[in-house]
Amino acid sequence: MEIDKKSTIDDIARFAKVSKSTVSRVLNDTTPVAKDKRKAVLAAVKKLDFQPNQFARGLAGGLSMTIGIVTQNIGSPFYDSVTSGVIKGLDATGYTPLIVDGQWDVDIEKAAVQTLLGRQVDGLVIVGGSMTETDLEKIRSQRPTFMVARELDDWSGSCAFVNNYQAAYDVTRYLIEQGHREIAHITGIIGHQDAIKRREGYAAALADCGIQLDEQRIFEGNFSGQSGILAIETFLIRGARFSAVFAANDEMAFGARLALSRRNIRVPEDVSLVGFDDQPLSAFMTPPLTTVAQPALEMGVAAAQAIVQRLKNKPFTLPVFPARLVLRESVTRLR
Amino acid sequence: MEIDKKSTIDDIARFAKVSKSTVSRVLNDTTPVAKDKRKAVLAAVKKLDFQPNQFARGLAGGLSMTIGIVTQNIGSPFYDSVTSGVIKGLDATGYTPLIVDGQWDVDIEKAAVQTLLGRQVDGLVIVGGSMTETDLEKIRSQRPTFMVARELDDWSGSCAFVNNYQAAYDVTRYLIEQGHREIAHITGIIGHQDAIKRREGYAAALADCGIQLDEQRIFEGNFSGQSGILAIETFLIRGARFSAVFAANDEMAFGARLALSRRNIRVPEDVSLVGFDDQPLSAFMTPPLTTVAQPALEMGVAAAQAIVQRLKNKPFTLPVFPARLVLRESVTRLR
DNA sequence: TGGTCCGGCAAAACCGTTTTCGAGCTACAC
DNA sequence: GTGTAGCTCGAAAACGGTTTTGCCGGACCA
Numbered sequence: 001m002e003i004d005k006k007s008t009i010d011d012i013a014r015f016a017k018v019s020k021s022t023v024s025r026v027l028n029d030t031t032p033v034a035k036d037k038r039k040a041v042l043a044a045v046k047k048l049d050f051q052p053n054q055f056a057r058g059l060a061g062g063l064s065m066t067i068g069i070v071t072q073n074i075g076s077p078f079y080d081s082v083t084s085g086v087i088k089g090l091d092a093t094g095y096t097p098l099i100v101d102g103q104w105d106v107d108i109e110k111a112a113v114q115t116l117l118g119r120q121v122d123g124l125v126i127v128g129g130s131m132t133e134t135d136l137e138k139i140r141s142q143r144p145t146f147m148v149a150r151e152l153d154d155w156s157g158s159c160a161f162v163n164n165y166q167a168a169y170d171v172t173r174y175l176i177e178q179g180h181r182e183i184a185h186i187t188g189i190i191g192h193q194d195a196i197k198r199r200e201g202y203a204a205a206l207a208d209c210g211i212q213l214d215e216q217r218i219f220e221g222n223f224s225g226q227s228g229i230l231a232i233e234t235f236l237i238r239g240a241r242f243s244a245v246f247a248a249n250d251e252m253a254f255g256a257r258l259a260l261s262r263r264n265i266r267v268p269e270d271v272s273l274v275g276f277d278d279q280p281l282s283a284f285m286t287p288p289l290t291t292v293a294q295p296a297l298e299m300g301v302a303a304a305q306a307i308v309q310r311l312k313n314k315p316f317t318l319p320v321f322p323a324r325l326v327l328r329e330s331v332t333r334l335r
Numbered sequence: 336m337e338i339d340k341k342s343t344i345d346d347i348a349r350f351a352k353v354s355k356s357t358v359s360r361v362l363n364d365t366t367p368v369a370k371d372k373r374k375a376v377l378a379a380v381k382k383l384d385f386q387p388n389q390f391a392r393g394l395a396g397g398l399s400m401t402i403g404i405v406t407q408n409i410g411s412p413f414y415d416s417v418t419s420g421v422i423k424g425l426d427a428t429g430y431t432p433l434i435v436d437g438q439w440d441v442d443i444e445k446a447a448v449q450t451l452l453g454r455q456v457d458g459l460v461i462v463g464g465s466m467t468e469t470d471l472e473k474i475r476s477q478r479p480t481f482m483v484a485r486e487l488d489d490w491s492g493s494c495a496f497v498n499n500y501q502a503a504y505d506v507t508r509y510l511i512e513q514g515h516r517e518i519a520h521i522t523g524i525i526g527h528q529d530a531i532k533r534r535e536g537y538a539a540a541l542a543d544c545g546i547q548l549d550e551q552r553i554f555e556g557n558f559s560g561q562s563g564i565l566a567i568e569t570f571l572i573r574g575a576r577f578s579a580v581f582a583a584n585d586e587m588a589f590g591a592r593l594a595l596s597r598r599n600i601r602v603p604e605d606v607s608l609v610g611f612d613d614q615p616l617s618a619f620m621t622p623p624l625t626t627v628a629q630p631a632l633e634m635g636v637a638a639a640q641a642i643v644q645r646l647k648n649k650p651f652t653l654p655v656f657p658a659r660l661v662l663r664e665s666v667t668r669l670r
Numbered sequence: 671t672g673g674t675c676c677g678g679c680a681a682a683a684c685c686g687t688t689t690t691c692g693a694g695c696t697a698c699a700c
Numbered sequence: 701g702t703g704t705a706g707c708t709c710g711a712a713a714a715c716g717g718t719t720t721t722g723c724c725g726g727a728c729c730a
Contacts (some may be wrong), residue, residue, distance in 0.1 A: 007717055008715090008717080009717060010716080010717095017677065017711090018679080018680085019565055019680045019681070020680090020681095020716090020717080021679070021680065021681080021720095022678090022679060022680080022683095023717095024717070024718055024719085025678095025679090025718095028718080030718085030719090031677095031678080031679090032677080032678080033678075033679085034678065034679085037678090051449070051452065051453045052453070052615075052715065052716085052717070053453075053455065053464075053715085053716055054453055054454045054455065054717095055390045055391075055393040055394045055396070055399065055455055055715085055716080055717085056394055056685090056715070056716035056717035056718085057388075057716085057717055058390035058685090058716075059390045059391050059684095059685045059687085059715090059716080059717040059718090060684075060685055060716080060717045060719075061685085061717080061718055061719090062685075062718095064390065073420060074415055074419040074422060075412075075415050075416055075419045077412070078679085080409055080415055081410055081584075082411050083712095084409040084410045084436070087435075087436050087707070088436075095431070096435070096450055096454065097434070097435075098431070098433055098434075099432070099433075099434045100422075100431070100432075101419070101422050101423075111639065113442070114386070117386065117616055118386045118387065118388075118389050119389045119390075119431065120388065120389065120390055130715095133395070177710080209727065222603070225615070225616065225618065225619040227618075228399060228619070229409050235677065251615075251616065251619070254619035254620075255615055255619050257619070258619050258621050258622075258623065261621045263623075280560070280586075281586065281589055281614075281616050282561065283560065283592070284560040284563070284564075284586070284589035284590050284597045285589075286592055286593050286620075286621055287593075287596075287620075288593065297425055298680095327701080343685090343686055344686060344687065345686080351708080352707065353708090353710085354710045354711075355686090355688095356688080356689080356709070356710065356711080356712095357688080357708090357709060357710080358707095359687070359689085360688095360709085363688080366707095366708080366709085367690085367707080367708075368708075368709080369708065369709085372708090372709085383684090387686080388685085388686050388687070389685035389687095390685085390686080390687085391685070391687035391688085391715090392686080392687055392688075393687090394685090394686080394687070394688090394715045394716065394717085395686075395687040395688040395689075395712095395714075396687075396688055396689085396715085397717055398686090399716075419707095429716090433682070519675095624673060653699085
């Protein structure tokens with residue numbers, strides 16, 4: 001398992017009978033070079049299967065051609081989709097993504113950023129996360145940084161996100177329009193921005209329609225399927241009445257659906273159900289789940305493009321992304 | 336958005352009034368250094384918030400402290416889990432993962448490897464993928480390489496995988512033991528190693544129990560939920576009889592479950608259903624899905640440990656990992 | 671014809687580390 | 701008292717590129 005003696009720029013120079021500066025010029029198109037020498041260099045590169053050492057490049061040029069990505073968590077469908085989008089957006093730009101997993105933990109996130117900085121990333125994309133604005137501001141002062149899937153007041157144009165408040169409001173309004181007035185809500189993890197916004201949207205829609213908010217119909221979940229089950233059981237034990245349930249994400253909707261079925265409560269005939277995120281499997285729930293689709297991939301791609309443009313010193317501002325209500329079969333009109 | 340003038344080892348040396356070689360020695364613990372100087376250096380490092388430039392390190396030392404990961408696809412639950420495991424396994428080893436997405440495409444996979452090699456990764460972990468053994472052999476001759484989620488004959492000890500044939504055999508035997516004799520199978524993507532092995536296991540179990548294999552009961556799917564729906568509809572149109580369905584992954588099982596419910600066929604009362612992979616949501620299917628759990632995370636972690644050991648020149652062989660039949664409620668005993 | 675520009679390229683400096691080499695010192699044996 | 705071994709530590713040489721500098725010769729102009 002010997003590591004081949006890689007060929008270096010010096011080998012190419014010798015082989016093509018030019019100086020290594022010329023080789024560098026040909027490779028980077030910085031200064032015109034005579035046709036025949038250019039050709040000789042290219043031939044040598046091909047012949048010796050030369051691949052420039054990115055470390056040397058990075059050292060000399062100061063640019064690493066690397067973009068650091070701090071993910072919220074690898075293995076969560078929504079965040080994976082975003083990450084995937086960033087990777088896709090970086091494709092063929094010459095930049096390579098360097099991904100470090102935040103694992104839902106602020107301290108790990110901070111360490112991730114340090115690792116990335118030590119590896120001289122040219123820019124950063126942070127997906128979600130719980131770092132304080134102060135921390136983020138400090139990072140941004142060191143490297144161009146874009147944010148995805150999190151709304152930050154002072155970062156307009158530098159973060160890609162969906163208006164969670166509005167989306168939750170719309171979902172709730174939709175349920176009300178379908179004749180539902182007793183609408184339960186399973187919230188996301190306590191303290192998480194998205195969870196808070198969704199709950200606020202839910203509450204606002206009820207208020208705007210003159211429906212009294214009933215705390216009995218709210219369960220504080222944690223985005224897991226298990227907490228969806230727990231929510232339904234809690235509602236039933238409490239004796240809370242509800243004709244519809246709005247879960248703050250699809251996983252909890254799945255859990256709720258299972259719990260309902262165990263009690264022989266039919267979806268949507270007896271209870272309507274709505275989720276959030278539009279995970280791939282949600283279209284295959286029985287019945288297919290009505291939910292809110294976030295343009296996760298698109299947000300990732302946009303963030304990647306934004307940072308590449310930014311590094312070329314072309315300004316680029318990120319738009320607000322639209323959430324889309326995906327109507328499937330888990331909601332029925334009441335009466 | 337200025338990039339701070341990062342402090343270099345020279346700054347530290349000057350500040351601590353020692354030579355930079357001493358600083359390096361303190362930082363890497365290579366050679367003993369007098370107590371007071373050591374202290375001075377450490378203080379300076381803290382004071383100036385020094386972070387060594389990984390590029391310079393890589394250049395000088397020849398080691399990048401980076402492990403390249405080629406994933407099958409970001410966004411597929413199973414492969415994400417594996418990737419996640421590799422990342423976790425690398426945690427606190429000093430190595431950083433560099434992830435490039437293969438996107439289910441051989442050419443992209445090959446390009447990914449080249450990118451990784453150009454970035455001087457010290458080792459490679461390849462997750463799944465479709466590269467030929469010849470290609471892989473060539474890669475392995477350049478850098479230590481481990482394989483996850485794919486079985487390669489000549490790589491014993493260097494690949495972490497589950498015995499798909501055996502697992503599928505066991506699943507089918509289990510269904511037979513539950514009294515089923517008309518067992519349908521929805522295969523995975525045509526030509527994919529795992530799909531082939533699972534189909535073979537299915538066929539072998541039937542044969543061993545003296546049950547005639549009926550091609551009418553096999554549908555060639557592609558691992559997507561949609562193809563699960565298609566499978567059921569095809570079976571019904573064909574007029575094929577079946578009391579159980581074994582889908583080669585959970586997504587297709589979800590699709591099948593939905594299609595069955597649309598035809599008012601109950602699971603498990605009328606038809607039993609089994610999947611493969613044990614995705615997180617499968618426990619929340621209605622009814623919870625009986626399936627095969629692969630230790631995805633564990634395989635990833637093991638591969639990471641293996642490569643780290645390998646780089647320290649300590650030999651390390653990967654075991655064969657056990658698949659585990661997860662019994663839930665989607666299968667019923669026949670009569 | 672002579673001076674000035676300018677394009678093309680080789681040579682050298684530089685990027686920030688690690689590593690090699692050997693100088694200087696102390697300790698110890700003979 | 702000298703020789704030797706064993707430390708610690710500074711100077712300098714890598715590592716493999718990019719960027720700057722400066723030289724050379726030819727074109728252009730007066």
